[in-house]
Amino acid sequence: MLVLSRKKGETIVIQDQIELTILSVDGDTVKVGISAPKHVDIFRKEVYLSIQESNRESVAPQPSDLSALIHRLRGSNS
Known part of the structure; x- marks a missing residue:
């Protein structure tokens, strides 16, 4: 497993098509935004x-x- 540290507003890119953006962190809860092609089920x-x-x-x-x-x-x- 790859482990990355990110701060609010920072993004991780997976294979040029999927972006994970940290939207907020509140205690133990992290809100993640995901941008991916429509054919990718999430x-x-x-x-x-x-x-x-x-x-x-x-x-x-x-x-x-x-x-x-x-x-x-x-x-x-x-």
Whole structure:
């Protein structure tokens, strides 16, 4: 992990396309502004992890789906 120190108003540039600007610092809270191309998705980590979990759940076979599949397979073998 790269660790950089920045002050209010200072910016970090990532691959010529993404800029992170420190907008304010208030105690333990840092407000960061992000400029990036529209095709770049930006999420808070907790939201990103929630999306990933939802995606995993949506592609996981459900027990009812498996029961129906077994029933169809048994019916086609008769």
